[in-house]
Amino acid sequence: MMQLSPDTGTEGWDWCSGYHATDNSIMGFSHTHLSGTGVGDYGDILFMPFTGDVKFSAGSKENPNEGYRSRFNQSTEKSSPGYYSVFLEDYKVGVELTTSKRSGIHKYKFSENKGNLIIDLVHGIQDAAIETYIKILDENKIEGYRTSSGWAKKHTIYFYAEFSQNISENMIQLDGKELNDKSAKGQYVKAALKFNFNSDNELLVRIGISHVSIEGAKKNLLTEIPDWNFEKVKNNATKIWNNWISRIEVEGGTEKQKITYYTSLYHAFLAPNIFSDIDKKYIGMDGKIKIAKDFEMYTIFSLWDTFRALHPLITILDEKLTTDLIKSLVTKYEESGLLPVWELASNETNTMIGYHSIPVIVDAYMKGIRNFDIEKAYKAMVNSAMNDERGLEYYKNMGFIPIDKAHDAVSSTLEYAYDDWCIAIMAKELGKDEDYKYYISRARNYENMFDHKTKFMRGRYNSGEWSKNFDPIAPSYLGSGEFTEGNSWQYSWFVPQDINGLINLIGGEKLFKEKLDSLFSIPVDYEKYQMPSDVTGLIGQYAQGNEPSHHIAYLYNYCGYPWETQNITRKIMDGFFHSGRNGLCGNEDCGQMSAWYSLSAIGFYPVLPGSNQYVLGSPLFDKVTIHQENGKDFTIIANNNSAKNKFIQSAKLNGNDYNKLFFTHNDLRNGAALEFQMNSQPNKNFGNEISSRPTSSISKEFSSIKYEKYFMPIVLPHKSLFANAIKVELENFNDNTEIRYTLDGTEPNEDSEKYIGSFSMEKSFTLKAKVFGKELLPSDIIEKTFSKAIVRDEENPFLNIDGTIYPTILENNKFHNNYTGGGKEALIDGKFASTDLRSPYWQGYEVNDCDIIIDFGKVIEINKISANFLENQGSWIFIPQSVTVAFSDDGKNFTNPNIICSNEIKDNSQTEIKSYSKDFNKTKARYIHFIADNIGQCPSFHKGVGGNAFLFIDEITIE
Numbered sequence: 001m002m003q004l005s006p007d008t009g010t011e012g013w014d015w016c017s018g019y020h021a022t023d024n025s026i027m028g029f030s031h032t033h034l035s036g037t038g039v040g041d042y043g044d045i046l047f048m049p050f051t052g053d054v055k056f057s058a059g060s061k062e063n064p065n066e067g068y069r070s071r072f073n074q075s076t077e078k079s080s081p082g083y084y085s086v087f088l089e090d091y092k093v094g095v096e097l098t099t100s101k102r103s104g105i106h107k108y109k110f111s112e113n114k115g116n117l118i119i120d121l122v123h124g125i126q127d128a129a130i131e132t133y134i135k136i137l138d139e140n141k142i143e144g145y146r147t148s149s150g151w152a153k154k155h156t157i158y159f160y161a162e163f164s165q166n167i168s169e170n171m172i173q174l175d176g177k178e179l180n181d182k183s184a185k186g187q188y189v190k191a192a193l194k195f196n197f198n199s200d201n202e203l204l205v206r207i208g209i210s211h212v213s214i215e216g217a218k219k220n221l222l223t224e225i226p227d228w229n230f231e232k233v234k235n236n237a238t239k240i241w242n243n244w245i246s247r248i249e250v251e252g253g254t255e256k257q258k259i260t261y262y263t264s265l266y267h268a269f270l271a272p273n274i275f276s277d278i279d280k281k282y283i284g285m286d287g288k289i290k291i292a293k294d295f296e297m298y299t300i301f302s303l304w305d306t307f308r309a310l311h312p313l314i315t316i317l318d319e320k321l322t323t324d325l326i327k328s329l330v331t332k333y334e335e336s337g338l339l340p341v342w343e344l345a346s347n348e349t350n351t352m353i354g355y356h357s358i359p360v361i362v363d364a365y366m367k368g369i370r371n372f373d374i375e376k377a378y379k380a381m382v383n384s385a386m387n388d389e390r391g392l393e394y395y396k397n398m399g400f401i402p403i404d405k406a407h408d409a410v411s412s413t414l415e416y417a418y419d420d421w422c423i424a425i426m427a428k429e430l431g432k433d434e435d436y437k438y439y440i441s442r443a444r445n446y447e448n449m450f451d452h453k454t455k456f457m458r459g460r461y462n463s464g465e466w467s468k469n470f471d472p473i474a475p476s477y478l479g480s481g482e483f484t485e486g487n488s489w490q491y492s493w494f495v496p497q498d499i500n501g502l503i504n505l506i507g508g509e510k511l512f513k514e515k516l517d518s519l520f521s522i523p524v525d526y527e528k529y530q531m532p533s534d535v536t537g538l539i540g541q542y543a544q545g546n547e548p549s550h551h552i553a554y555l556y557n558y559c560g561y562p563w564e565t566q567n568i569t570r571k572i573m574d575g576f577f578h579s580g581r582n583g584l585c586g587n588e589d590c591g592q593m594s595a596w597y598s599l600s601a602i603g604f605y606p607v608l609p610g611s612n613q614y615v616l617g618s619p620l621f622d623k624v625t626i627h628q629e630n631g632k633d634f635t636i637i638a639n640n641n642s643a644k645n646k647f648i649q650s651a652k653l654n655g656n657d658y659n660k661l662f663f664t665h666n667d668l669r670n671g672a673a674l675e676f677q678m679n680s681q682p683n684k685n686f687g688n689e690i691s692s693r694p695t696s697s698i699s700k701e702f703s704s705i706k707y708e709k710y711f712m713p714i715v716l717p718h719k720s721l722f723a724n725a726i727k728v729e730l731e732n733f734n735d736n737t738e739i740r741y742t743l744d745g746t747e748p749n750e751d752s753e754k755y756i757g758s759f760s761m762e763k764s765f766t767l768k769a770k771v772f773g774k775e776l777l778p779s780d781i782i783e784k785t786f787s788k789a790i791v792r793d794e795e796n797p798f799l800n801i802d803g804t805i806y807p808t809i810l811e812n813n814k815f816h817n818n819y820t821g822g823g824k825e826a827l828i829d830g831k832f833a834s835t836d837l838r839s840p841y842w843q844g845y846e847v848n849d850c851d852i853i854i855d856f857g858k859v860i861e862i863n864k865i866s867a868n869f870l871e872n873q874g875s876w877i878f879i880p881q882s883v884t885v886a887f888s889d890d891g892k893n894f895t896n897p898n899i900i901c902s903n904e905i906k907d908n909s910q911t912e913i914k915s916y917s918k919d920f921n922k923t924k925a926r927y928i929h930f931i932a933d934n935i936g937q938c939p940s941f942h943k944g945v946g947g948n949a950f951l952f953i954d955e956i957t958i959e
Contacts, residue, residue: 001220001274002209003033004097004104005084007043009061010125012946013533016040018125021581025064025071026088028120029097031104031209032157035270036588037302038534039351039944041150041344043125044157047205048118049108051091054192056173058123064090068118081245081266082237091115098234101274102220106205107230113201114168119191121146128940130154134191135183139166143214144189150945153907155345156283157209160218164204164228169194204228211345212289216277223278244269247317248602252622252641259579261601261620264594268310271590272325275299275346285335285346295327301343302590304352304415305547307359309595312606315367316668319629322364323371329357330372333380338387350909353408353484354415355384362422363609365429367665378430381423385416385439392416394462399705400448403459403467403482404836407874407911410449410459411484411548414494417446421497421698422610437702444704446495450505455515457492458482463782464711473522473541475532485534489519489541490548496608499558499696509559516555520568530818537576537585539568544576545586550596551607554615557661558693563647563682566618569600570646573620602626603636603676604663608696612665615694616687618646619676632671640678647682651675661687662694710771710779713739713755726786729758730769737773747781764788787830807958810853810891819844821954828854833954835911837872844877845951850932854958859889859926864959865900866917867932870952871908873942877950879903879914880932887925894929907941930956 007030008023009015016037018030028048034041050068059067070088078085085096094109108115119142121132127150134144140163147156171192174184184191195203206228208221225233245265250258276282276297284290290297315322332346333339339357342349358381365374386396391406395416401409421443427435451458451466459467459482472488483491495502503512520540524531536545543549553572556564576585577597584593599605603619624636651658652675653667663674687693714731730739739755740748748770755769764787771779812824821843822829827850833841843850871879884897901916934951938944 001102001211002031002099002104003035003042003270003273004029004031004099004106005033006086007046007123007125010040010043010123010946013038013040013126013944015125016587018043021074023061024073025061025069026086027058027069027123028118029095029106030123030125031159031207033125034300035267035590036584036593037590038587039151039349040126040946041124041152042127043123044146044148045144045159045207045209046118046120046123047106047207048120049088049091049093049095049106049110049203050116050118051093051110051112051114052116054116054118054171056118056120056190056192058120068120080238081241083234096230098230098237100224100233100236102210102278103206103208103224105225105228105230105233106203106207108203108205110197110201110203113197113199115195115197115201115203117193117195117203117205119144119193122188122190124148124150126150126946127152128945129187131185131187132189133183133185134172134189136167136170136191136193140164142191142193143218145214149940151349151351152344152347153941155347156211158212158214158217159207159209160214160221161205161207162221163193163195164202165195165197167193168196204230210277211275211283212277212281216279216281220278241266244317247627248598249625249627250602250621250623251625252638253620256579257601257620260577260583261598263579263583264577264597264601267588267594268313268591268598270588271300271302271306272298272328273300275328283346285332285343285348287346290331290335292327292331295324297331298325298328299343299345300590301329301340301357302592303340303342303356303360304354305589305592306595307356307363307609308547308550308592309599309606310591311360312363312609313595313598315364315369315665316626316628319369322369326361326364326369326372326377329361330377330380333357333383334376337383339380339384341390350390353390353412355381355419356415357381358384358419359422359609362426363606365426366610366612368669374430378426378432381426382435385420385423385442395445396442396705398448398707399442399445400460402462404461404834408476408482408484410457410482410488411486411491411494413449414446414457414491417443418494418497420445425610440698441702442705443497444501444698444702446498447501447505447704448706450492450502452505455506455511456488457494458488462712462780463714464707465714473525473529475529475535484548485532485546486543486548487541489522490535490543490546490552493519493552493555494548496551496696498698499555499607501698503559512559513556513561513564516552516559516564519552534587537572539571539575543586544572544596545584545593547589547592550592551605554605554607554617557615557687558696560688560690560693562616562661562687563684565616566647566682569605569617570620570643573597573601574643603638607694611694611696613662613694614665614668615662616648618648618678626668628669628671630669630671632669634668634671635673637673637675638678639676641676642678644680645678647679648686649677649679649683650686651677659687659689660692709777710737710773712779712782713769713771715767715769715782715784722786722788725760725762727758727760728767728786730755732771737771739769739771741767741769743767761786762788807854807856810855812852814845814848814851816844816846816950819950819952827852827953827956828958829955831955832868833870833913833952835870835872835913837870837875837877837952839954841954842870842952843954845934845953847934847936847948848951849934850880850930850951850953852930853891854928854930854956855891856926859924862887862920862923862925862928862958864917864919864957865928865930866915866957866959867900867930867953868955869914869916869932870911870954871914872911872952873908874911875950876938876942876944876947877952878905878935878938880951880953881905881935883916883930883932885918885931886929887923888927888929889925891927894927897929897931905935905939928958 007018070090076087092111210216342351391401424439740752833839886894
């Protein structure tokens with residue numbers, strides 16, 4: 001629970017832990033932190049020792065003298081598991097920190113006989129304080145709490161602290177004003193404590209924290225750190241961590257490889273964090289105080305990341321911890337109704353996709369870890385898989401998620417399909433045969449995303465039509481495209497539950513291998529594509545720095561080319577992991593990045609959690625010993641191993657010849673010796689038989705869910721505006737069906753006009769069409785309005801050729817390059833965008849306001865002005881703070897702004913179009929100055945708090 005470390009900045013997601021190695025000043029030392037997440041939070045209860053005048057603000061990096069910050073030199077930093085020290089240059093103070101599970105102890109060594117301490121309860125890492133409290137209990141004890149809102153919508157950290165020296169003077173600030181008091185409660189509370197030291201000029205602070213109460217924080221402290229023995233706490237932390245990371249013992253390799261390896265093991269176990277107090281109390285998902293009677297409650301479940309390798313690693317090293325994590329997940333289901341997606345301090349952040357609590361539970365169950373309520377866990381899994389949120393309504397009914405109905409549709413479909421396979425295998429184990437058949441069929445839904453023409457996973461619309469202008473290299477941004485943090489090259493391989501099926505779809509083993517080769521060789525065009533910040537560690541299109549790629553290097557084992565896996569895994573380890581400060585190629589993501597290395601470096605990886613198979617790679621070390629709880633060691637020996645000798649020539653298991661490319665969890669649990677002979681050249685006969693390969697297939701007797709209706713017809717052209725006449729074509733996916741349509745606004749039926757070929761229209765019209773057939777239900781209706789476009793009069797560009805007034809926008813260049821809406825005139829072109837942010841008609845503004853002047857060419861009568869805005873907070877798109885218009889006859893002198901709307905920005909998980917309008921009752925003007933105010937930065941309640949906010953607008957209608 002206690003994650004005590006320095007904070008150097010809070011300005012962006014890259015400071016999610018509070019510390020960045022590019023900084024040269026420290027704000028202070030807070031007690032809760034996240035480890036390499038994509039969003040910042042925590043950073044609670046900041047302590048900062050200082051000398052001289054009291055300053056209640058931190059100051060800036062550019063000028064630390066403005067506040068209580070201090071410069072430091074990285075050469076003075078020392079860190080090891082459970083310990084950190086640094087020298088604060090501006091104050092000449094040496095700082096040492098160490099912790100127990102729920103408590104910590106600071107040691108400050110001052111250069112003079114007096115010193116001060118700032119306690120900043122406003123400080124947080126990209127969250128906002130809601131209520132803070134501090135009370136000076138006596139001459140050396142304080143208590144308080146900090147309640148904040150950020151990525152976790154609401155969480156409270158209580159604290160109780162004692163000082164080894166008496167407080168000589170205190171100053172408390174409330175909401176920017178100093179109080180002459182011993183306590184304060186309000187939104188913004190800070191305190192400065194002054195001390196006069198004895199001869200050693202040393203101040204110790206011991207502090208306990210709790211998510212439950214001040215009493216809990218005090219009990220945690222007095223139980224875990226009952227005295228002032230700093231070295232004892234430090235040595236105990238060292239002992240605990242040594243016990244952890246020595247469970248895997250490596251021999252051979254270079255010294256730097258060993259440092260990198262054990263650093264990775266350390267990183268891998270920084271999360272999840274203990275959430276319950278020493279007395280078992282914790283705060284539930286429902287906000288109520290609960291007791292975890294027979295387990296430790298945990299928090300920080302970055303499941304989209306960690307189900308892949310971290311949790312399988314934990315199942316190997318600690319069955320008790322695995323059980324506690326599962327009980328935590330199931331208990332959170334009881335308290336909230338769903339298994340966690342991305343849980344933080346008893347808040348469901350709903351970050352990322354899938355329901356990946358499920359593979360964590362199933363993988364443990366299949367490995368024989370079953371000391372939890374299995375039926376309740378199974379019920380929780382089914383409940384999460386059968387709700388209608390996050391695209392599941394479409395997934396359940398259609399077998400895929402349409403890209404025009406939900407975000408990250410392709411990625412979500414693929415990940416749901418894997419999670420469903422997990423449910424299926426557990427259902428089979430529990431004798432729930434009908435459930436097995438249902439979920440194993442859903443596990444094949446990935447097929448509905450596979451485009452046989454391009455051989456890629458590709459988005460589809462609700463109509464069934466494939467996405468337009470498909471480019472497998474083009475990245476999709478979080479919440480805004482077909483894929484989550486990646487592209488089709490990276491996501492087309494995510495079928496861990498049916499790799500054999502994927503091989504067949506691509507065209508067989510040879511084509512599958514060639515496609516893998518292409519993945520690792522096709523370069524990224526950085527000039528053409530702006531890669532998401534999470535997509536790093538690139539080899540061709542492969543991205544080691546982001547989780548969707550993590551299993552891909554091992555797929556060569558499934559198609560008969562295992563030496564390629566051995567080669568590429570070594571290349572990844574050597575190229576993207578090292579012992580320096582930037583020794584990771586991507587976000588730590590609560591341990592997943594390091595867990596990949598922790599397993600790959602010893603020679604194997606769990607490609608399919610739940611299968612109990614560990615797939616072979618190429619071990620870095622000459623000998624690996626996994627010390628298990630049951631007392632049985634599993635050893636991996638690599639003879640003749642080196643940087644060049646990375647290819648497995650042969651293998652033995654317990655002294656017997658072994659030709660398989662995997663081993664099982666039972667092999668590991670029973671204790672065994674796996675011995676490799678390594679060489680600089682591959683042995684292409686080793687493990688090449690089909691029987692030697694790891695298994696991943698779904699029986700052909702089960703098929704993916706198919707949409708119960710015919711796919712809707714496709715209307716061509718896609719443009720809805722035409723000048724003189726337009727030729728309309730309709731397309732259908734099934735030759736055994738027919739299309740019926742109307743042009744008068746009525747609903748088509750089986751007696752409506754039958755489509756037999758293209759037709760032309762010269763006037764505006766609304767087409768409605770539907771597919772009919774004998775086998776299935778009719779399709780939904782597709783409706784499209786075609787409008788005769790405005791064509792400027794050559795002599796008067798402000799008039800349409802039919803006499804209609806046609807305005808122009810004088811200047812409009814602040815919109816985002818990726819969201820132009822069609823350019824300068826997009827906001828008055830008569831084209832209306834849908835709720836899909838990828839609609840070509842949305843004009844998007846990042847941070848900037850939409851600030852334009854519309855010119856009608858002459859004074860006209862204005863009766864009403866309306867504007868449409870998209871709200872999609874999951875994609876950082878917010879409604880405007882306000883919309884105003886002002887009028888002018890000459891383009892220079894404008895009236896005072898008229899307010900069309902003024903909005904309070906509230907949390908909204910829905911995606912919708914908001915329309916705002918105002919009547920102006922025959923106002924006369926030639927020019928309209930239109931301003932829609934962007935909120936600028938994501939607000940405190942948003943998971944991207946502090947990040948750039950977007951404003952999406954289309955269209956402005958003037959009557």
